[in-house]
Amino acid sequence: MKLIFEKSQPGRRAGSFARHDLPVPEVPATLRRRQPPRLPEVAEPELVRHFTELASRTFGIDTGFYPLGSCTMKHNPRVNERVANLPGFRDLHPLQEEDGAQGALELEWRLQEILTEICGLHACSLQPAAGSQGELTGLMLMRAYFADRGEERDTVVTADTAHGTNPASVTMAGYKLQKVGTDARGNLDIDDLRAKVDERTAGLMLTNPSTLGLFDEGIEEVAGIFHEAGALLYYDGANLNAVCGISRPGDMGFDIVHINLHKTFSQPHGGGGPGGGPIVVRDTLEPFLPVPAVVRDGERFRLDYDRPKSIGKVRAFTGPFGVFVRSYAFIRAYGPALKAMSEVAVLNANYLLARLKDAYELPFDRLCMHEFVLSARRLKREHGVTALDVAKRLMDYGFHPPTIYFPLIVPEALMIEPTETESKETLDAFVDALLAIAREADESPELLKDAPRKRPVRRLDEVKAVKRAVVRYRFEEHPDLSQEPSEARMLEVQKGA
Ligand SMILES: Cc1ncc(COP(=O)(O)O)c(C=O)c1O
Numbered sequence: 001m002k003l004i005f006e007k008s009q010p011g012r013r014a015g016s017f018a019r020h021d022l023p024v025p026e027v028p029a030t031l032r033r034r035q036p037p038r039l040p041e042v043a044e045p046e047l048v049r050h051f052t053e054l055a056s057r058t059f060g061i062d063t064g065f066y067p068l069g070s071c072t073m074k075h076n077p078r079v080n081e082r083v084a085n086l087p088g089f090r091d092l093h094p095l096q097e098e099d100g101a102q103g104a105l106e107l108e109w110r111l112q113e114i115l116t117e118i119c120g121l122h123a124c125s126l127q128p129a130a131g132s133q134g135e136l137t138g139l140m141l142m143r144a145y146f147a148d149r150g151e152e153r154d155t156v157v158t159a160d161t162a163h164g165t166n167p168a169s170v171t172m173a174g175y176k177l178q179k180v181g182t183d184a185r186g187n188l189d190i191d192d193l194r195a196k197v198d199e200r201t202a203g204l205m206l207t208n209p210s211t212l213g214l215f216d217e218g219i220e221e222v223a224g225i226f227h228e229a230g231a232l233l234y235y236d237g238a239n240l241n242a243v244c245g246i247s248r249p250g251d252m253g254f255d256i257v258h259i260n261l262h263k264t265f266s267q268p269h270g271g272g273g274p275g276g277g278p279i280v281v282r283d284t285l286e287p288f289l290p291v292p293a294v295v296r297d298g299e300r301f302r303l304d305y306d307r308p309k310s311i312g313k314v315r316a317f318t319g320p321f322g323v324f325v326r327s328y329a330f331i332r333a334y335g336p337a338l339k340a341m342s343e344v345a346v347l348n349a350n351y352l353l354a355r356l357k358d359a360y361e362l363p364f365d366r367l368c369m370h371e372f373v374l375s376a377r378r379l380k381r382e383h384g385v386t387a388l389d390v391a392k393r394l395m396d397y398g399f400h401p402p403t404i405y406f407p408l409i410v411p412e413a414l415m416i417e418p419t420e421t422e423s424k425e426t427l428d429a430f431v432d433a434l435l436a437i438a439r440e441a442d443e444s445p446e447l448l449k450d451a452p453r454k455r456p457v458r459r460l461d462e463v464k465a466v467k468r469a470v471v472r473y474r475f476e477e478h479p480d481l482s483q484e485p486s487e488a489r490m491l492e493v494q495k496g497a
Helices: 044-057 078-084 098-119 131-149 165-172 190-196 219-228 283-288 321-356 377-383 387-396 424-443 462-467
Strands: 123-125 155-159 176-180 201-206 232-237 256-259 279-281 293-297 300-304 372-375 413-416
Touching: 078 321, 098 123, 098 256, 098 279, 098 293, 098 300, 098 321, 123 283, 131 165, 131 201, 131 232, 131 256, 131 279, 131 283, 155 165, 165 176, 165 201, 176 190, 190 219, 201 219, 219 232, 279 283, 321 372, 321 413, 321 424, 377 387, 377 424, 387 413, 387 424
Parallel strands: 155 176, 155 201, 201 232, 232 256
Antiparallel strands: 123 279, 256 279, 293 300, 372 413
């Protein structure tokens, strides 16, 4: 497909407007461009067709199954969009005075209450705009809490299965990182952990269920070890989809939780947004939460800035409001049956696991939670077929690839999360495709090494895409990289989003 610049013809326009005779403001000469920008010049039909064709080549949750482990790509109920688009929500100015924004403030307050209950904790701030920002905010709360107590602690422990944002947030928050291993059952290695927790430890940052899709069987003992050392427990809530209404992070012993609203409670996210990463905490940490807090006074709702110990603001206004409306609508549609959401997500994952574990290896052979991690290492050993090849071949069968090469402790990892919103027919079709691919790997492995064959774009050179990214059209000087030899080396990048 040609670039829009390559379709450009001088003088062609998608629209033209009558010249007005309003005064033109004088732009200082130093700020004026020397030449007009070289924009693509196309007529409206070409313009519309170009972007429609691009859109039709894009894969998303609305076009097919998207089993991306650790990302919870579920269907976004359309009613949520309708609700978020109600003029009273959509047209509200963020600086609207409180009297005129009572409905919006009430929605935020109610969402805070629900999230607090789901987590089994005491207070909530909706401000952070993503899971990773929630992580940073949570660690800033930890820092403020210990500073207030006059304690000097400088280390945060994470698991070797942790998502890349965990160590990144720990480092950004100014803490030293201490990694703990995973035992043979996929739990945190308690002996390793004991040796690494002392009076310098500020806390643990953990996902439960882990990115292996396994619920940590020793979580109460783990919580005891940290609390005895005076440290705090941070729950990375990216995997909350597995446990809503079944178990609560607060009851497991966690003190701070972030929730990825865009995962567990649906949002049309991906490609960078929109997201929401609210923080929920135990009462001892409430004074440090970001301001303004959304509070209720009798029948009225207001913003409270009077929190002297607050870490301050982490995002503009009270957070990504449209995300709150959608998540609130999503949760209220379930009502008390929210538990069924997690139960079906776990059931779907275990169904896939049971049907796939003979064709692919299952490194930790246990019942899984909402996701699980298989390994393609047998295919690699016997046929030279990698997890990347399997993922690319799945695209030919019409499915988005699962997450691959993550978590890092599983060689040739294929991390699969079906979510609760997929039908049995879709799950079966996905299994059939993966089983067919395993057979192809045995019988004609070249089919996989060459995949995808039926997509608009064939196998991309990932190394070149990272190292020689061309993101700007440079007209006569635009480089043609297609003739350059590609690097056969496969890039095993850690999944980052
Ligand atoms: C386990 C885990 N933690 C944290 C994050 C970060 O969340 P976000 O992408 O909203 O920043 C993710 C995202 O995929 C994740 O899977």
